[in-house]
Amino acid sequence: MIPLNHNLQRLFSIAQKPSKLGIGLMSGTSLDGLDIALCKFTGHGLGTHFELVQFITIPYPDDFKQEVQQVFAKRNADLEKVTLLNAYIGSYHAELILQAMSQWHIEPHNVDFIASHGQTIYHAPQRLHQHKSSPNATLQIGDGDHIAIKTGILTISDFRQKHIAAGGEGAPLALYGDVLLGSKTGENRVLLNIGGIANLTWLPGDGDFSRVLCTDIAPGNTLIDAACRKYFDKPYDEDSAIAYSGKVNENLLKALLSHPFFKEKAPKTTGPELFNLNMVTEAQQQSGTGAISNADLVCTLSAFTAASIAGFIKENIAGGDIKIFTSGGGARNPFVIGKLKKLLPQAAIGDSSALGINPDAKEAILFALLGNEALCGEPISIGANPAVLMGKFCFPV
Ligand SMILES: Nc1ncnc2c1ncn2[C@@H]1O[C@H](COP(=O)(O)OP(=O)(O)OP(=O)(O)O)[C@@H](O)[C@H]1O
Numbered sequence: 085m086i087p088l089n090h091n092l093q094r095l096f097s098i099a100q101k102p103s104k105l106g107i108g109l110m111s112g113t114s115l116d117g118l119d120i121a122l123c124k125f126t127g128h129g130l131g132t133h134f135e136l137v138q139f140i141t142i143p144y145p146d147d148f149k150q151e152v153q154q155v156f157a158k159r160n161a162d163l164e165k166v167t168l169l170n171a172y173i174g175s176y177h178a179e180l181i182l183q184a185m186s187q188w189h190i191e192p193h194n195v196d197f198i199a200s201h202g203q204t205i206y207h208a209p210q211r212l213h214q215h216k217s218s219p220n221a222t223l224q225i226g227d228g229d230h231i232a233i234k235t236g237i238l239t240i241s242d243f244r245q246k247h248i249a250a251g252g253e254g255a256p257l258a259l260y261g262d263v264l265l266g267s268k269t270g271e272n273r274v275l276l277n278i279g280g281i282a283n284l285t286w287l288p289g290d291g292d293f294s295r296v297l298c299t300d301i302a303p304g305n306t307l308i309d310a311a312c313r314k315y316f317d318k319p320y321d322e323d324s325a326i327a328y329s330g331k332v333n334e335n336l337l338k339a340l341l342s343h344p345f346f347k348e349k350a351p352k353t354t355g356p357e358l359f360n361l362n363m364v365t366e367a368q369q370q371s372g373t374g375a376i377s378n379a380d381l382v383c384t385l386s387a388f389t390a391a392s393i394a395g396f397i398k399e400n401i402a403g404g405d406i407k408i409f410t411s412g413g414g415a416r417n418p419f420v421i422g423k424l425k426k427l428l429p430q431a432a433i434g435d436s437s438a439l440g441i442n443p444d445a446k447e448a449i450l451f452a453l454l455g456n457e458a459l460c461g462e463p464i465s466i467g468a469n470p471a472v473l474m475g476k477f478c479f480p481v
C-alpha cells in the first residue's frame with residue numbers, strides 16, 4: 085500500500101479530535117492591528133460549542149501601516165510591493181502569533197490549527213469593477229505557508245476565494261458564524277459588526293434559515309478614521325471626542341445618503357475602494373458644502389455611519405421587536421451608538437457580550453470557527469448563500 089503523506093495523516097487525526105484548540109486571526113480594513121483569538125471547539129455546525137480561551141489585539145506599528153496603506157484599496161499599486169508584502173505579512177503575523185502564545189504560556193504543539201484571514205488589500209465585486217466578463221474578486225495577502233512554517237502549526241487560510249468561486253462576493257463570511265453561534269428561536273436578532281465597513285446578519289426568530297440575511301450595509305469606521313488621519317493626525321476619533329465637538333451638516337449628510345450603493349439590493353459587499361474621502365469630496369461638491377470645519381466633517385461622517393445603518397435596518401428588517409447585538413471597534417464609538425439608539429427607538433441595542441461573544445474578538449472567533457468547519461464540518465445551506473466549506477490547508481513541513 086502506498087503510505088499517506090504524513091501531513092495528511094496528521095490532518096486526518098486533527099480533524100477527528102473531539103475537541104480542538106484553534107487560533108483565529110483577523111486583520112481588518114481599519115488596519116489597527118492583528119486580532120488573535122485562541123478558541124476551544126467541540127462539535128461542528130449547529131452542534132458547535134466554543135470557548136474563547138485567550139484574546140489579544142496586537143497593534144500594528146506605524147511603519148507597517150504605512151507600507152500596507154501604499155497598496156491598500158488602490159487601483160494602481162506597485163506589484164513588487166504587493167509581492168513582498170504577501171510574504172512579509174504572512175511571516176509577520178506568524179511572529180505576532182508566537183508572541184501571543186508565549187504571553188499565554190501555550191506551546192505550538194498544543195494548538196491544532198491556525199485560521200488566518202490575511203489582509204484584504206482589494207475587494208472588487210462586479211458592481212465595483214464593472215467588467216462583465218470577470219467574476220466577483222477579492223484579494224487577501226499574508227501567505228498561510230509562512231505562518232505554518234514559522235509556527236509549526238497547520239494553517240488554514242484564504243477563506244474568501246471558495247465563496248466567490250461558488251457564486252458569492254467573498255463576504256460577509258460572518259453569516260456562517262452568526263447562524264451557528266447567534267441564532268435563537270423566538271428572538272429576532274441582528275448581529276451588527278461595525279468595523280471599517282459595517283455588516284449585519286439578520287436572524288429571524290422563527291429559525292427559518294431561508295430568511296437569514298447577511299450583508300455589508302454601510303461604511304463603519306472607514307470614513308471617520310480617514311478624516312481623523314487626514315485632518316487631525318489621529319488614527320481614529322477616540323470616544324467620539326471630535327464628533328461631539330462638531331455639528332452635523334444636514335445637507336452633506338443627505339448627499340452622502342443618496343449614494344447609489346444604498347439602493348442596491350442586499351446581499352452586497354463593499355469596502356474603502358468605494359467609501360473613501362474622494363466619495364466624500366464628491367458629495368461635498370454635489371451639496372455645495374465644501375467649506376465646513378474639520379470637526380463638523382468628522383461629526384457628519386459619524387452621523388452618516390449611524391444613519392446608513394439605521395436606514396438599512398428600517399427598510400429591510402420588519403418589526404420593531406428586534407434585538408441588536410453590536411461588535412467591532414465601532415461599537416465603542418459613543419456618538420455612533422447614541423445616534424443609532426435615537427434612530428431605532430424600538431430596538432434593544434447592546435453589544436455581543438450578551439451572547440457570550442467578546443465584541444472585539446468576534447471576527448477572529450469567526451475565522452477560528454470557519455477553520456473548525458473546514459476540518460470537520462459539512463456545508464450548510466442558508467438561503468441563497470454558497471453552501472461551502474472554505475479555506476486552504478497549509479502544512480508546517
Ligand atoms: N474608543 C473608541 N472610540 C471611537 N472609535 C473607536 C474606539 N475604539 C475603536 N474604535 C474604532 O474601531 C476601529 C477598529 O475597529 P475594528 O478593529 O473592528 O476594525 P477592523 O477589524 O479593521 O474592521 P473590519 O470589520 O472592517 O475588517 C478603529 O479604527 C476606530 O475607528
Ligand SMILES: CC(=O)N[C@H]1[C@@H]2OC[C@@H](O2)[C@@H](O)[C@@H]1O[C@H](C)C(=O)O
Nearest residue numbers: 204207255256257258279281300447
Ligand atoms: C473583503 C473583506 O475583507 N471584507 C471584510 C470587511 O470588513 C467588514 C466587512 O468588510 C466584511 O464584509 C468583511 O469581513 C468580515 C469578517 C466578514 O467577511 O464577515
